[in-house]
């Protein structure tokens with residue numbers, strides 16, 4: 001047992017396992033070992049991922065061009081013009097397609113922006129337009145179906161957690177496309193083109209062109225190979241997310257006996273189904289040394305429960321259980 005971990009675990013027992021469940025308290029930090037430990041991920045901790053280096057755009061010269069199959073072309077837009085439109089504020093979890101469980105590349109923020117639909121209503125959309133193509137300043141490009149572009153929940157965001165969108169996250173504007181992995185949430189947008197078809201950057205390289213987020217549950221604590229103490233209490237915690245495809249998360253359960261029995265976790269923070277839920281469960285560690293495996297699974301409001309190796313299910317599949325191996329040792 002590493003001394004430091006032991007001290008942390010004792011602190012947990014001292015603090016008590018019970019923390020008031022307050023779903024309204026948006027970002028009260030839980031003073032115990034939980035990961036993620038806040039509903040909203042601070043900007044400095046939010047994962048960053050792109051094909052090259054982040055691009056620093058000069059807002060004085062930046063313009064957004066909407067072109068292609070539009071009815072009435074509009075002059076290029078300045079950021080101020082976008083900010084003058086009716087704003088929307090919304091909490092959204094963003095997740096990378098390359099990390100489907102979401103152990104590292106997932107974060108949740110409160111964003112502010114405008115509905116893409118409001119812009120497209122100004123330009124009009126020609127009958128034969130099938131996709132909206134986003135061209136980005138780093139050379140990235142991706143397309144989404146026109147119905148998704150017109151979805152009222154599809155947002156062009158210019159603010160992240162009350163800050164102007166940070167350079168790393170796409171300043172001045174990025175797309176928030178509900179239900180879809182990061183690949184469909186382009187950053188540093190310079191042009192939106194309506195077209196009949198488009199092969200996007202990642203599709204050319206074999207990735208899923210639809211990129212629907214699948215239901216998954218991540219165990220944040222403990223970490224793999226962590227040593228835990230016989231007879232002590234341990235908070236097992238994490239996040240679960242279905243991106244709204246199954247009506248949101250109803251419950252999360254944990255198993256420490258290879259799926260024989262399941263224990264319902266407490267969901268201690270949540271927002272709409274477009275944000276992750278955070279959960280925790282108190283494990284009374286048995287009085288035996290050896291290896292143990294922790295499993296976690298979620299059940300959605302439509303009644304879908306994750307299975308060990310994932311599930312092919314309508315409308316969007318699920319990922320298998322996240323499992324974490326730990327070593328039970330004597331103090």
Ligand SMILES: Nc1nc2c(c(=O)[nH]1)N[C@H]1C(S)=C(S)[C@@H](COP(=O)(O)O)O[C@H]1N2
Pocket residue numbers: 046047048049050051052094095096097136137138140168169170181182183184185186187188
């Ligand atoms: N312009 C641009 N946008 C992009 C990408 C990129 O490479 N270039 N990568 C996408 C991917 S794969 C992910 S997971 C998200 C990550 O967003 P974040 O860095 O704000 O977390 O950005 C998406 N948007």
Ligand SMILES: [Mo]
Pocket residue numbers: 049095096097098181182183
């Ligand atoms: Mo990604």
